[in-house]
Amino acid sequence: MKRSMIFAGAVFLTLSISDFGTQTTWAQSETNQDTWQFEIAPYLFGAGLDGTVGLRGVEADIDVGFDELLERLNKGFMLFASARKGHWVFAFDGMYTDFEEEQVRSWQGPLGNTSTAQLKADMTQQVYALMAGRKVGGGQSSSLDLLGVARYTSLESGLNLAFTSDSLLPDGSRSVSGKFDWWDAAIGLRYLVPFAQKWDFVGYADLGAGGSDLTYQLLAGVNWRFSRHLAAKLGYRYLYQDYKKDDFKWDMAMNGVYLGLGIRF
Numbered sequence: 001m002k003r004s005m006i007f008a009g010a011v012f013l014t015l016s017i018s019d020f021g022t023q024t025t026w027a028q029s030e031t032n033q034d035t036w037q038f039e040i041a042p043y044l045f046g047a048g049l050d051g052t053v054g055l056r057g058v059e060a061d062i063d064v065g066f067d068e069l070l071e072r073l074n075k076g077f078m079l080f081a082s083a084r085k086g087h088w089v090f091a092f093d094g095m096y097t098d099f100e101e102e103q104v105r106s107w108q109g110p111l112g113n114t115s116t117a118q119l120k121a122d123m124t125q126q127v128y129a130l131m132a133g134r135k136v137g138g139g140q141s142s143s144l145d146l147l148g149v150a151r152y153t154s155l156e157s158g159l160n161l162a163f164t165s166d167s168l169l170p171d172g173s174r175s176v177s178g179k180f181d182w183w184d185a186a187i188g189l190r191y192l193v194p195f196a197q198k199w200d201f202v203g204y205a206d207l208g209a210g211g212s213d214l215t216y217q218l219l220a221g222v223n224w225r226f227s228r229h230l231a232a233k234l235g236y237r238y239l240y241q242d243y244k245k246d247d248f249k250w251d252m253a254m255n256g257v258y259l260g261l262g263i264r265f
Contacts, residue, residue, distance in 0.1 A: 040081045043260035045095070045237060053121065054249030055159055055176040059108050060119055066256050080260075087135040089145055095127045119159055122177075126154040127239075131188070142193035149186040149206050151215070153241065155179070155250055180248050182211025184241075198225045202235070212243045221258065233260035 046066040053060055076098065082091035099122065133147030158177035186208025194200050204219040221235015238255040 034086060036083060036085045037264065038081070038083050039262050039264045040079070041233070041260050041262040043078055043080065043233070043258055045078060045254075045256060045258045047237070047239075047254040047256035049252060049254060051252030052249060053123070053157055053159075053252065054247075055157060055178050056247045058159055058176055059249065060121060060159055062121065062252070089131075089133055089135070089147070091129075091131040091147075093127075093129040093131070096125070098124045119161055122158040122160070124154075124156040126152075128152045133188070133190075138191070138193070143191070145190045147188040147190060147206070149188050149208065151184045151186060151208070152181070153184070153211070153243070154181040157250075178248055180243070180245065180250075182243060182245075184208050184210035184212050184215050186215065186217075188217075199223070200225070211245075212241050214240070214242045216240050219258075223262070229264045231262040231264070233258070233262060 048063075048065040050063050051061075053062060076096060078093075078095045080091065080093045082089065084090075129149055129151040131147050131149050133145050135143050136146045137144035156177075156179040158175060160175040186206040188204065188206030190202065190204045192200055192202045200223040202219070202221055202223060205217065207216045209215065217240070218238045219235060221233060223231045223233050225231045235258055236256070237258050238253065240253045241250060243250040
């Protein structure tokens with residue numbers, strides 16, 4: 001039951017991200033340039049995690065693939081929605097994931113001490129992005145869009161010692177936890193071009209900072225428009241965030257294959 005819920009959440013997750021590239025011949029049609037057009041997409045993002053999380057002087061290295069994360073996924077939800085009129089485009093991308101008891105690759109305590117004891121991580125991550133932009137290039141059936149992005153991230157993380165009587169901190173604590181949130185601003189470019197009947201290539205990149213010292217995202221994929229209102233999406237996505245504040249560190253990359261379904265109306 002839990003595994004089926006995990007898979008459903010992951011599928012819904014990836015469908016959203018893939019929608020970001022499915023707007024193939026959207027506003028490029030001269031007859032529809034003054035008409036609002038909308039698309040909504042749930043998605044599955046088969047992402048792994050690779051990086052470092054730090055809390056109160058305890059740093060843990062995390063390097064896990066999607067198959068392992070899927071076993072630890074408690075719940076997940078992702079959705080992408082977009083609206084376009086003429087050369088203007090507006091979009092929202094939301095991602096929520098909750099992982100529990102993920103064993104870290106290695107860890108180090110605040111005084112440089114390490115141990116053979118297992119350290120497990122619980123993480124709840126929310127990433128919501130608002131995008132607005134305009135077509136700045138391309139032809140009638142292709143588009144190059146310049147986008148302004150405001151991305152909000154909320155992280156709740158806990159690190160817990162297991163199978164040991166040792167302490168994690170000098171005060172004898174065996175667990176640490178914290179919740180942090182921040183905003184980043186980014187500039188993005190998205191390029192979409194047909195390369196065969198009913199097939200489109202989409203590429204996307206953004207770069208920004210704010211709460212993060214650095215954040216960027218890369219996406220490349222294909223869209224298959226198998227009906228007037230539906231498009232299947234497949235590609236690869238990479239999201240990196242480097243955030244540090246006080247006693248918290250999140251230097252992490254989420255990357256993997258996405259699979260989505262865009263519903264256009």
